[in-house]
Amino acid sequence: MRALMIAAMATLTVSAAPAAMAACDDGEIVIKFSHVTNTDRHPKGIAASLLAERVNAEMDGKACMEVFPNSSLYNDDVVLEAMLQGDVHMAAPSLSKFEKFTKQFRLFDLPFMFKSIRAVDAFQSSEAGAALKTSMTRRGLLGLEFWHNGMKQFSANVPLITPEDAEGLKFRVQPSDVLVAQMEALGANPQKMAFSEVYGALQTGVVDGQENTWSNIWGQKFFEVQDGITETNHGIIDYLVVTSVDWWEDLPQDVRDQLGTILAEVTDTRNAEAYAVNLAAKESIVEAGGTIRRLTPEQRQQWVDAMKPVWEQFEGDVGADMIAAAQEINAGM
Numbered sequence: 001m002r003a004l005m006i007a008a009m010a011t012l013t014v015s016a017a018p019a020a021m022a023a024c025d026d027g028e029i030v031i032k033f034s035h036v037t038n039t040d041r042h043p044k045g046i047a048a049s050l051l052a053e054r055v056n057a058e059m060d061g062k063a064c065m066e067v068f069p070n071s072s073l074y075n076d077d078v079v080l081e082a083m084l085q086g087d088v089h090m091a092a093p094s095l096s097k098f099e100k101f102t103k104q105f106r107l108f109d110l111p112f113m114f115k116s117i118r119a120v121d122a123f124q125s126s127e128a129g130a131a132l133k134t135s136m137t138r139r140g141l142l143g144l145e146f147w148h149n150g151m152k153q154f155s156a157n158v159p160l161i162t163p164e165d166a167e168g169l170k171f172r173v174q175p176s177d178v179l180v181a182q183m184e185a186l187g188a189n190p191q192k193m194a195f196s197e198v199y200g201a202l203q204t205g206v207v208d209g210q211e212n213t214w215s216n217i218w219g220q221k222f223f224e225v226q227d228g229i230t231e232t233n234h235g236i237i238d239y240l241v242v243t244s245v246d247w248w249e250d251l252p253q254d255v256r257d258q259l260g261t262i263l264a265e266v267t268d269t270r271n272a273e274a275y276a277v278n279l280a281a282k283e284s285i286v287e288a289g290g291t292i293r294r295l296t297p298e299q300r301q302q303w304v305d306a307m308k309p310v311w312e313q314f315e316g317d318v319g320a321d322m323i324a325a326a327q328e329i330n331a332g333m
C-alpha cells in the first residue's frame, strides 16, 4: 500500500491556463490533459504538472503533454465525452463524475464509507478496488491510476453544527445521485453544478453551501463567501486518471509503456503528499481569516445518523459485497 506522509507544502501563485504548455515538435504524439483545479496548491493540479514535466523531459521526441487546468479546456461534465471524440486524451475527474458510465463508483460517494484517504488507498489497491479501473472499457474509457485528494467538509452561509442546521438550505453537489440523496437525507436542497461555477453561486446566493476538501475550499476561495467550514470528514474526493481505450491502444507499445511507468511513479509520489497538501490548505484558510468549526463526537454522530441510511438506497448499484469489502478494509485502518 502506498504510504501517506506529511510534508511541508509551499504556497505558490496561481498560474494562468494553459499550464505546462510544451512546444510540441513535429512527429511527437500530443497528449492533452484537461482538469479543473489550480496547478500548484492542489493534489491533482500538482500531480498533473509533474506528469507533464516528466513526460516532456523524458519522452522528448516521442510525445509531448499539454496541461489545461482551471476548467480552461473542459468542465468535468463534458470532458469524458470530449475524450471519446478524441479531442482530449487524459483527465482526472473525481469519482463522482462517472455516473453516466458506471454506477459502481457510487461506493466512493456514500457518506462515512471511508474514514481516511489511507483507507480509500487500501481499498483501491485490493483486487476488487483495482478492478474498477477497467469497469468502463466497454463504454470506451480506461482508468489508469487513482489520484487522491482528501476528506470532504461542509460549508454554508450559516453555522453548521447539527444536521438540522442544513435543513432547507441549498447545497451545490457534484453530479452524483448519491450526493443528491445525501443532501436530501439532511432535508437540504441539492443542486448539481460544475466546479467552476460554485464560487459565483455561493457569492450570489444561488446556493447556500457546498461540500469539498480543504484544498478545493482553499484553491477556489469558497471560505471567502461562506460563514464557516465545519470539519465533518463525512466523505471523500478522489480521482481516476482516465483515457480513451481507442487512443491508449493506438499508442505505439514503447510510448504506452513509458507513459504508464511515468504515470505510476507520479501517482506514488503525489498520492503520498495529498494529505499534506490538504493540511497546508486548511492552515492557509485559517491564516486568511476563514472560520473552521470542530464537532464534538456526539455532534458528529448526529451527522452519521442522518446520512448513513443513504447506503441502503444504493446497495443495489454498488453491490453489498463491495460495501462489505470496503468496510472490512476500513475497519483495519
Ligand code: LMR
Binding pocket: 036, 037, 044, 093, 094, 149, 174, 194, 195, 212, 216, 237
Ligand atoms: C468538485 O467538482 O467539487 C471536485 O470534483 C473538483 C475537483 O476536481 O476536485
